Amino acid sequence: MTDLAPLQAIPLPCAVIEGSGIGKRYGRVPVLRGIDLSVRAGRVTAVLGPNGAGKSTLVRVLLGLVRPDEGTVTVAGAPVGDGPAYRAAIGYMPQQPHFPENLTGREVVRLLRELRGQPIPEDDALFQAFGLTTELDKPVRVLSGGTKQKLNAALAFMFRPRILLLDEPTAGLDPVASGVLKARILEARQAGVSVLLVSHVLSEVEDLADDVLLLLDGQVEFQGSLRGLRELTGETRLEQAVAHLMRRRAS
């Protein structure tokens, strides 16, 4: 458990990610519309919503990859846009990893280690857990999609971040690797790491999430605890609870 403890001592505020009035348009199409969010420390917050709801864009706003047209965002106490230093607190797992195909997995790991410059010892157990030990010395171009996704997951956890942003993390993973990843997420939460999890797999969300942020058409439809969502909708299953809110919105 201790190896998952975040690198820096955490003077945890009650919210590690806060956003107010976040708006983003691509051309004339609004993708995010006045999003207010608050991700609490040491909890797993699932971002849910149909395709095109703005989930991945929201994650990219938090990382500074996408600049919002309006609103403010604070991550780990630092306003996003005030320089890249705050990203040292974040481990990011993108949806579809495309690593340089002629590098080996180990070289990709070294590249990120050198870029971050964080003096963290090699975590062999992490790579072993994902079954990557024998794969790390092969060029990325010969790795299967699932193996690249495992490498992607290991890279997100490698720096013992205070915040994990995971975009569809189990997509493409076999059941064993998926189980390992879920176990890692729960261990990280116990160690005080805040996790923002974008997922379409509602059973996974039910297993992992404490809180839910439901986005519909770029707006927050619900934000609160999983239990609160169930109580609000009167549904016991998450799938039905989400469907309930979507129907309510449509009507």
Next chain:
Amino acid sequence: MTSMTVFRYELQDLRRSRWLLGYLLCLFLLTEALLRFSGGGPRAVLSLMNVVLGVVPLVSIVFGTMYLYGSRSFIQLLLAQPVGRGELFAGLYAGLALPLAVGFLLAVGLPFLWDGGGDGALAGPLAMVLDAGTLLTLVFTALAVLVSLLVNDRAKGLGLAILIWVVVTALYDALIVLVATTFSDYPLELPLLGLTLLNPIDIARVSMLLRLDTAALMGYTGAVFERFFGSFVGIGVSAGAVLLWWVGPLAVAQRRFCRKDF
């Protein structure tokens, strides 16, 4: 620090790229064949010049564009680390352009060294071919970076890259010929000189032709060009024009990279 790290790993990636190795091997074999079977001398350099003017810009802009589109999601992962965009951009560009430029120098320069190294008369034209090829590599990789940042769609971006190459290698010359024939009754030497300076491939072509003492074949225009490109002012202006073609797109691309949504 960030720039150097990204440069080093990109170099490692490209060093193993089969496409890049294939391109450099073709250049090497072509240079070797030209020197061996055309008896060396200015004719071999002239043939090589045509290859350099056509192939080097095409490969630089197409390979560069494809490589950058292929790297887009990895660039997103790099941008998600605590690194500045400006430094990352510098590393990415250097990691793309320098392997292509150094590879070109080796693929064309080495055969000259062991086949034509003894011929002192070829040293000047050869140096010009190597200079021109290296500069064109830097210019067209900068254009590739710009295209990949301006156009999000990979197919459209590749189309634009090829269009740029067609314009600067063929259409622009057709325009110059059209101007020359339409206004043939007027003294056109200076306007043509100006038009030449607007196209990096034309600057390279004219500079190399003048080095090969072919100016006499171009009549009075050749004399004007020789006088201009042979003078310090002419060399400075043409070098400045090529430099602008390199630094201009690169500066716009850097600005775009630092502001772009990924």
